[in-house]
Amino acid sequence: MTKYLISFPSGAMDVPPEEMPAVADAAHAVVREAKAAGVWVFGGGIDEDVPPMLVAADGSATPGTYPETARIEGGYSVLELPSAEAAREWAAKIAAACRCAQEVRAFQYDPES
Template identity: 40%
Template structure:
């Protein structure tokens, strides 16, 4: 089956107080629990928001260079992601809708390209 990435950029999350975020814990974890129970969950998690904790690796000069911080300064950055293994786009979109509902902010969903790297990484 194809694998899909459901993700959000941190800037898509509206400003809310801590009490509001607490209201999202149960619905968002319920979606992940449902994914696990239905056997479609590969991975789910949020990323650290502090970009100072990021590092970048670049080999375009022919020598790998690893530096502190994000690769480029940008107005948007990845906030979290879920990887699912489902049969088709329609099913992936339904799960993305459930994740958006559970979290309370928009999500984007995209299919991973097929290929040997993906198959090897997934043990296929």
């Protein structure tokens, strides 16, 4: 089976603050469904209040990130699924819960992960 990243940037969610509890409930329901189906690997939202940090091989750290990834934020789910069609089906469920389109990407196969 292939692992798929299903994600969206924070700016894609255009939800009034008073509706956020309903969005959270709907999203958690999809997470519970994915866990019950045995396809859930990991998920969560990037904490945008914590700045990114680059860590080198020697352990030294500098604030910031690669320029091309400076805008990584939003929500991410990793599901292990039998097909791209299944990934689209789960992405549609997450899109409905979060009220925004989802990006789907497949991870390359790695027998060690």
